[in-house]
Amino acid sequence: MKKTLKHICSLLLVVLSTSASSAVLYIGKDRPASVKFPANYVANRSYPLVLFLHGYGSSGDETVMYLEADLQQAASSFISIVPEGTRDAEGRQHWNTVLPQQKGSVDDSAYLQGLVSEVKGRWNIDSKRVYVVGISNGGFMAYRLACDTDGVFAGIVSIAGSMFANTSLCQTKTPISVLQIHGTKDEIVPFVSQTSGNLGAFESAQTWAQRNGCQTPEEKLLARDLMLQPFIPGIVLANGAYTAPSGPFIINDEGQRETDEILWSSCAAGTRVGLWRVNGASHVPDYSGKNLLGQALEFLQGSR
Structure with missing residues (x-):
């Protein structure tokens, strides 16, 4: 039965991919999530799986656009899951990252694990290359998934998120491999934590380095060029939400390396832990054209 289902889905993908750059299907029953496939999808090939998690007040589509994920998917051929969080009292989508899980609260961890299991059951996924990429609230959720599962994910990327204390x-x-990407001038989730409930950027990465038995980190100053601009022009923070720019703007990119790397080595099972400290970056800098996602996935996959 499983083989028959996979065959039907594969045929559907062939039809869809002839008229689009990539095929999109939906899973998740009462909480649908989109599953995106590379345009060159081949049923008998094993693919990496990437779960994308949006930030508070954002959406899956906005996250895909922000990370230029469609371009990266075409370049490196992975299958992706793009889910949506539930809405809070103010109508903003978010993930329930609270631990321990409160009785009666939305269990997003179980929901997201279920999505991954469903995709692995229906399509040819390389179980050793399943990753989570989360932004802000989604970065917090990535850490929770890493903690709630055992051996499900090969690595996570937390962009402007944080590990709980x-x-x-x-x-x-x-x-598990962990990459923390964080701006030094983040005004929403500060680089150095201001609360007792979560760790700062360095401490978040260091926690996983200790768990993985890594050696003393090596710091490489100005090792990468990740940021086009320190913030997205025209985007205004209003009550926790962002609005898109209304018109054209001038980009002043000198192509300089602004990001320091702190890398832990000799970690257990060939894993890697890193912190990319983006000097001068705000909570939502402009990473467009810098292949941020590609560089992050390369970091994680270099560990296996």
Whole structure:
């Protein structure tokens, strides 16, 4: 039955891919999520899987656009899941990252794990290359998924997110690669934590380096060029939400390397842990044209 279902889905993908750059299907029943396939999808090939998690007040489509994920998917051929969080009292989509899980609250961890399981059951996924990429609130959720599962994910990327401070709630035993990407002038989730509930950027990465048994980190100053501009022009923070720019704007990119790398080595099971410290970057800098996602996935996949 499973083989028959996979065959039907594969035929559907062939039809869809003839008229689009990539095929999109939906899973998740009462909470649908889109599954996107590369245009050159081949049923008998094993693909990496990437789960994208949007930030608070954002959406899956906005996240895909912000990370230029469609371009990267065409270049490196992976299957992706793009889900949506639930809405809070003010109507803003978000992920429930709170641990321990409160009775009666939305269990986004179970929901997202279910999506991954469904995709792995229906399509040919390389179980050793399943990743999470989360932005802000989605970055917090990426850490929770890493802690709630054991051996499901090979690596996570947290962009402007953070690890919760009570690390005793982290249950996973299997080493996992972690990349934290964070702006030094982040006004929403500060680079150095201002609350007792979550760790700062360095401490978030360091926690996983310790869990993975890594060696002392090496710091490489101005190692990467990730940022086009320190913020997206025209985007205004209003009550926790962002609005898109209304018109054209001038980009002043000198192509200089602004990002420091802090890399932990000799980690268990060949994993890697890193912090990319983006000097001068705000909570939502402009990374367009810099292949941020491609560089991040290359970092994670270099660990296997």
